[in-house]
Amino acid sequence: MTTTPSPPPASPPLPGAADDWLRLDRQICFSLNAASRAFNGVYRVVLKDLGLTYPQYLVMLVLWEHGALPVxxxxxHLRLDSGTLSPLLKRLEAAGLVRRERSARDERSVEVRPTDEGVALRQRAVEVPRRILAATGFEADEVRALSTHLRDLTAALDRAAAEGA
Amino acid sequence: MTTTPSPPPASPPLPGAADDWLRLDRQICFSLNAASRAFNGVYRVVLKDLGLTYPQYLVMLVLWEHGALPVxxxxxHLRLDSGTLSPLLKRLEAAGLVRRERSARDERSVEVRPTDEGVALRQRAVEVPRRILAATGFEADEVRALSTHLRDLTAALDRAAAEGA
DNA sequence: GGCCATTTGGTTGTGCACAATTAAGTTGTG
DNA sequence: CACAACTTAATTGTGCACAACCAAATGGCC
Structure with a gap:
């Protein structure tokens, strides 16, 4: 972190450089992890009034934008699988915000459709982004730039994961 | 995604600006969320050989750096509370990587100490950071810069959450 | 001594992430 | 039609995040 750490020599008896790498690694993964959880915490506060959790809010955002969608x-859209979405959608259904119904055309498919109440909730959600942005203390452009960086990062990581390393 | 789905017509007279804000919000929180999970996925692959999960790896990094620490x-260090750490540490103890023992000086405190096996694991972890960095496709400096941005963001968010909004 | 606020972990309950498996429906091919 | 391959959700099991609550130990105070 002070100077450019030299590439780690495979695995010999732990030179000082290895410490630097591990320390750097701790910083990188930790900062991303911490930022994600910190965001989660702020959203938790802001969304409390709406009765939504952060992932539930993400689902509603997609539904508000696209209307009814199969799971x-x-x-x-969210990079989430059914193991995560199924129970989440059931909770949203129990809250009266969406309905889940099997497609008539293809009975394997389940359509998720916002109810009138779910659509109406959007009116109260409009102020959420402003409050979150205010909490970051960043300008909209900064956040947008960071967002782009993160998207690139995600794409690279997904590619690497798909290649098995 | 076949064709561009027309925006949900069932919505009340929201001004276009609100749509933009919600869409932007979706992008920001989504990109952070997705990046965090993508990182998690890559770590999952890389750490599989070590028998560690991502949060367990974070704990071991701290212990390797600082030695024994109370919970x-x-x-x-990790911004995690005992509700998260207790079961995690029990799993690490079951895996033989740490020991938990009540402090003699203050019996409320539990010291977490890496075992010989836990210390030895560090040798095999040395190559992890390089593999992760390679997966990102970023230069070390870029990642460092991003990390700094995220740390600022986290600090601002924590501050905002503490202030109740 | 007795009392009480504080510190420190633990426990419980709710919710999310994801891998692996199962079940049901659809499509293509003979 | 029969049947295999594929698609789509749901289910199950493990692990993490965090709020709320509880129990024990400490230390200061009278």
Missing amino acids: KKLGE | KKLGE
Whole structure:
């Protein structure tokens, strides 16, 4: 972190450089992890009034933007699989914000549709982004730039994971 | 995604600006969320050989750097509370990587100490940072800069959450 | 001594992430 | 039609995050 750490020599008896690498690694993964959880915490506070959790809010954002969607499409938008979405959607249904119904055309598919109440909730959600942005203390442009960086990072990581390393 | 789905017509007279804000919000929180999970996925692959999960790896990094620590200190380093750490540490203890023992001086405190096996694991962890960095496709400096940005963001968010909004 | 606020971990309950498996429906091919 | 391959959700099991609550130990105070 002070000077450019030299590349780690495979695995010999732990030179000082290894410490630097591990320390750096701790910083990187930790800072991302911590930022994610910190965001989660602020959203938790802001969304409390709406009765939504952070992931539930993400789902509603997609539904507000695209209207009814099958679970599969929803998962593609959010990069979440059915193991995460199924119970989450059931809770949203129990809260009266969405309805889940099997498609008549393809009975494997389940359409998720916001109820009138779910659509109406959007009116109260409009102020959420402003409050979150205010909490970051960043300008909109800064956040947008950071967002772009993170998107690139995610794409690279997904690619690497797909290649098995 | 086949064609561009027309924006949900069932919505009340929201001004276009609100749509933009919600869409932007979706992008920001989504990109951070997705990056965090993508990182998690890559770490999952890389750490599989070591038998560690991502949060367990974070704990071991702190212990390798600082040696034995009480649970409280560990939680401060990682911003995690005992509700998260207790079961995690029990799993690490079951895996033989740490031992938990009540302090003699203050019996409220539990010291977490890496075992010989836990210390030895560090040798095999040395190559992890390089593999992760390679997966990002970023230069070390870029990642460092991003990390700094995220740390600022986290600090601002924590401050905002503490102030109740 | 007795009393009380504080500190420190632990426990419980709710919710999310994801891998692996299962079940049901659809499509293509003979 | 029969049947295999594929698609789509749901289910199950493990692990993490965090709020709320509880129990024990400490230390200061009278």
